[in-house]
Amino acid sequence: MNSRLALPMPTIPIDRSPESGESRRQAAETTEATAPAHLARRLSLRRVLAVGLVFLLDGSAVAADRFDAIRQSIRTLLTQRQVPSVAVAVARNGRIVWEEGFGWADREKRIPATADTMYSLASVSKPLTATALMTLVGAGKVDLDKPVNAYLGSAGLRARIGDANDATVRRVANHSSGLAEHYQFFYANEPWRRPPFDEILRRYGDLVTPPGEHYQYSNLGYGILDYVIARQAGKSFADYMREDVFLPLGMTRSAVGPAPGVVQFEAVRYGHDGLPIPLYETDHDGASALYASAHDLARFGLFHLKAHLADQKAILPDSLIDAMHEQTMDEGNGSGYGIGWEIRHDSGYAIISHDGDMPGVRTELRLVPSERLVVVVLCNAEDRIAPMVADQIMGATLPKWKAPARRPESPSAKFTPPPDLVGLWEGKVFTYQSEVPITVQVLESGDIKIRLANQLESLLNFPRYSKDGFLRGVTTGSLEIDDATRRPYVLGLKLKLRSGNVLDGAITARADESSVMPTHGLFPSVAGQPRAERVQSRAFVLAQWTSLIKQ
Template sequence: MLGRDVSAVDRRRRRDAGRSLGGGCRVIGARMALLLSCGLALGSACASAPPATNFVEIETKIERVVADEGVPSMAVAVARDGRILWEAAFGMANKEAGLAATPHTPYSLASISKPITATGLMILVERALVDLDRPINEYLGDAKVTGRAGPAREATMRRVANHTSGLPLHYQFFYADEPYRRPPMDETIRRYANLVTAPGERFQYSNLGYGLIDYVIARRSGMSYAEFTRAEVFEPLGMSHSAVGVPPGLEDQQAVRYAPDGTPIPFYDFDHRGGSAVYASAHDLIRFAMFHLGDDVRGQRAVISEASRQVMQRPTAEMSPKAAYGIGWGTDKCATGAVLVGHNGGMGGVSTSLTMVPEHDLAVAVLANSSSRWPGVITKDVLNALLPGCAEESENDDDSAPATDLQPLQGTWRGTLAAYTGDLPFSITIRDDTVIAALGDAAPTPVDNVTFRNRFFTGRFPGTIGTPDVERRDYRLQLDLKLRGDVLNGSVIALSTPGERVGNALTHWAELKRPL
């Protein structure tokens, strides 16, 4: 499974809260970790053609998953050597309406939005409207990225696109049945666009970065991000069932996003649409992948050059010894050594996977309208069917245990946390293995899940930041601070506690000093 997703962030934060946030996150996941009106019952398949022999067992597996595992529907498309080998859909896109899924059903893509947004960015690069190596602030409006841990001028478009600019972990959801609405992008920038690590210092997956890119696309093109993407990406590539948001005119054909209990999730928006907001069908998504493989696809017009496609796929940010990130695409390797390029996605009611194997001219797209592991599993199955042994499990790249030697941090550190409503006094006291935090007027409280590794100090504690954004959901505070001499600075993340809906990750800058 290729990609990075919000649900994976939540799981990782709860499981590995002590580890350096985002410092080793895996965009490639767990190592691979017809508008048809079928009218079929739940668990049935709607396919453009009978599946090849290689896919019969996979089809049976998907039917079982849809019937028994709480996955309302899945759609899959596979292409090789410039032609679509298999397209099929299983289950219900909309259970309440009795609408069966098809290969042309628009699904919410979550983070597979990023390579689509990145394609739009490269269109502007080719038109000399954006330079990848210029600071993103040159293309923003009145609100600018703030250089906290490093100079804002070094936060280039390229670094924003490959998640090494220093922008923080960020996701923020706005549900249609709640009173909160997406703020203007300038306001999001003022509140959260802080460089919490120095540009180029490390990989930190940031939805906010792709929110800034969609804003740049709108500002430089003179069109809204949604209109530009429709006119310059979807239409030329023949992606007629794709859009930023639900495709207009296809609202009653969309795959409804379902919660784990099987109920529909109210529609939600983000302040990072370029990272999360695209809808596409499996058929459209495989066409998108075929374009990026360099295939000559009937009904498509090239939107960027071969050179630009290669720039997107070239790894420039290391995430692990084997996994990296380019511009909108993650890269990894098959167990057989073949390079994988792709992305995955996940958030409330969404799990998606798009994987390409360029040297074999192969692409696999799997979409589901619930949060689950199954698109990644099915992707592995398809890869193994076509490239035997490709998706075998490999050893964990990160074989070192989190370090907890706090000796370099002993003492009391004092400083502030910067919230958009004002700074809060903040202190951390470390005595032996005991860590106590005090934020604002609250009583000191223990910090748990503490680690100190590669000079990054992490831990969790209950606290109150008090901004309207943060207080919308229950949360805990996650530390991700770097030791720089006698200064600790970096992120304090208000991370929503698990609930019926995916919450938020809102990062705040903090800096503390230890008296000499």
């Protein structure tokens, strides 16, 4: 079996001179304190001269002092929030000025976190996958404005509405292809396993809005892109990432994982109960499955800021980097999306970024091109500590920057449906296994009654009707699909009112609570493993096409 790791890893963390000023200072203090008295003065003078030289040459001592308050804050937050570890890296003006690990990469084995620890990245995988995609664009093997189906062989996307030929590679990359929200996690201590990707497309490859009409973040889209990369490159996605992205960029602790044979370098993912989460995989590797160290991500960020490090190969020309950072889809919340990157504006700064969030993971990668700044924060728990620390670093390095205010939760206003929505609607949910009759009755009072097949009638909770014409809400019921039997779930509706008499879009089975649930001895076991006493509640969001006609 080919290793997915970029290179064999050393077991001793590497000391890197530009960002290790604090470590050198501590070592000098230790040596001075234990030296004989007649050498202490000489060592002290040498230390003063050395620190002065560092200050003059690279400013790392100043940088280290700047982050001292954040160091203390991280240690306090780790204790307060019961988070196992955080790793950070900051690069400025073409070099790393601070990188450090805090807490435990593996609590049980007492392995400390370092800047070289490999963390699961969750959705920070997307800009890495997009970079690989763009290398194929540069090589003439992929055309961003060609239908993605041209690269999918016998598999392909189905347009439930609109034209599948309009679902271009670019639209898949900027989340406007028409694909619905989607994810699946397959845990090692459970018997369910990921199906072949062609089968995943058969079940969930529906375009539920016309391509280009609407922004909808979709992990499945980046699973499609990793499939395109593998097909066009003629090698596995993991091998292409290692050989054509990680190695040329000097990212020696990065992999598509969990990577076999290198578990000792990976941070264990911990759940909300504080216990290790069993290994899991997704059905969208390009969206979520990558691992990298904070140091490696800082190098990746420097490449995207066109720092042109001497030991990095220019795998993309600057023009293609610019194309990735160009907003081509409006998210509708003041931010936009390019190719693998979110583009937003905070306190007058243009910020190119991505974050990640899945069981046992919270990650932040931020670039500020005008300030030549890269900020990386990685955490092996699903906790807000990652954006909190990233905000602190931004505040310490950007004079004008202020953390965006968190929007207060407004009390739910009484839902008043538009006149065109009031009435009885009948149709079907078209699942990959069957067609399930559905009726939706919208009352003038704002109550919405829903019935699936012969199931009990239920109300739509938290109903809302957005400016772009989507009826949203949450209800109960069953879609009667095998993939959703793994967990209890609720149903999410996102239906577009069209022409006054059609409601269509997606209905999703949602088992996405960030918690742990007991199995009560009823959960299927895995051969050779003890029966699980608890499992992660977060398992899937699975969308199926729905269409209704007003009666």
